Amino acid sequence: MLSPLFSLDQFRAQLAETPGVDAQAETAAAERNGQLTKPPGSLGRLEDLAIWYSSWRGNPRPTISAPQVIIFAGNHGVVAQGVSAFPGEVTAQMVGNFQNGGAAINQLSKLAGARLDVHSLDLDRPTKDFTKDAAMSEEELLAALQTGWNAVDPQADLLVVGEMGIGNTTPAAALACALFGGEAADWTGRGTGVDDAGLAIKTRVVAEGVALHDDHITDGIEALRRLGGREIAAMAGAMVAARMLRIPVILDGFICCAAAACLMKTHPDALDHAVAGHQSAEAAHAALLKELGKPPFLSLDLRLGEGSGAALAIQIVRGAIACHSGMATFAEAGVADG
Numbered sequence: 001m002l003s004p005l006f007s008l009d010q011f012r013a014q015l016a017e018t019p020g021v022d023a024q025a026e027t028a029a030a031e032r033n034g035q036l037t038k039p040p041g042s043l044g045r046l047e048d049l050a051i052w053y054s055s056w057r058g059n060p061r062p063t064i065s066a067p068q069v070i071i072f073a074g075n076h077g078v079v080a081q082g083v084s085a086f087p088g089e090v091t092a093q094m095v096g097n098f099q100n101g102g103a104a105i106n107q108l109s110k111l112a113g114a115r116l117d118v119h120s121l122d123l124d125r126p127t128k129d130f131t132k133d134a135a136m137s138e139e140e141l142l143a144a145l146q147t148g149w150n151a152v153d154p155q156a157d158l159l160v161v162g163e164m165g166i167g168n169t170t171p172a173a174a175l176a177c178a179l180f181g182g183e184a185a186d187w188t189g190r191g192t193g194v195d196d197a198g199l200a201i202k203t204r205v206v207a208e209g210v211a212l213h214d215d216h217i218t219d220g221i222e223a224l225r226r227l228g229g230r231e232i233a234a235m236a237g238a239m240v241a242a243r244m245l246r247i248p249v250i251l252d253g254f255i256c257c258a259a260a261a262c263l264m265k266t267h268p269d270a271l272d273h274a275v276a277g278h279q280s281a282e283a284a285h286a287a288l289l290k291e292l293g294k295p296p297f298l299s300l301d302l303r304l305g306e307g308s309g310a311a312l313a314i315q316i317v318r319g320a321i322a323c324h325s326g327m328a329t330f331a332e333a334g335v336a337d338g
């Protein structure tokens, strides 16, 4: 069990002191990879993926038997300005759908053999409209980080963090703009499908929010408090908890990656235990993945959220580890190694 967070500064300090890879396991996994019955490099990125996974698990020949998918749900004050194609009530309605097994992520988690957990964060209390005030107080941000921190199963061996939050592509765009620069329009996309008028409102809202808070943003955590949202913060908290527990993470779409960006901008190594599951169809996700330095595994034009693209990518990590840990070596198989 991880001890609870007691302040934002402690969370920042924790980020600076997170564990790194097990170098011995990394070397042993790389050696094993070189002995398996395949031409060197022929499993492409699956080979790097297997070595990466082994090094975080501290085991040169690991298995994956307990993946966990966690969805965090939150509501956003900026929705009142007309930034989404859907009304805010849909967040709570979709949480009901997740609980009843009716959403895409229920099917994809089941297919991946993953446990699925859903956490609602004060849905009846949307964050403040960030064009007028900071989205969250320090206490609210800490509580949301703590929800994510507590949600990670210490027994899990692979983690997907996903979200549900009508309007949350707007705070995600504002975070990306504040953290990486450029114009609001560079980071603002259509989310659930806003029309041109909605996109214009959304772009203005992102620009106003960034202009209001920019001078006060000292690091990614303060950006998260001013421009983020509860489910975005909870995803960040879960990512850091996973790091403490040496559980590799698969990142999902645009909103998940905005949460990750807040951590990376606070500490540059904070995401070394994470890979990008997919590239979403949200216009700026490709640019955000580039900023994170994470090439995606899949590119299927998904723009659903819910951890859906990352849940599909569980199978890719499983494939990499099945080959890495299950294949015979040249010596074992009696195959000449060239």
Ligand SMILES: O=C(O)c1ccc[n+]([C@@H]2O[C@H](COP(=O)([O-])O)[C@@H](O)[C@H]2O)c1
Residues within 6 Å of the ligand: 083, 084, 085, 086, 163, 164, 165, 166, 167, 168, 169, 170, 190, 191, 192, 193, 194, 252, 253, 254, 255, 256, 280, 281, 282, 285, 302, 303, 304, 305, 306
């Ligand atoms: O994951 C993505 O890249 C993604 C892209 C577009 C939309 N979404 C989902 O749609 C919701 C946010 O869209 P919006 O238009 O309400 O800001 C939220 O519930 C997300 O899970 C997710």
Ligand SMILES: Cc1cc2nc[nH]c2cc1C
Residues within 6 Å of the ligand: 086, 090, 094, 163, 164, 165, 192, 304, 305, 306
């Ligand atoms: C129906 C619906 C399902 C979702 N799942 C994630 N975001 C969503 C947004 C909507 C609108």
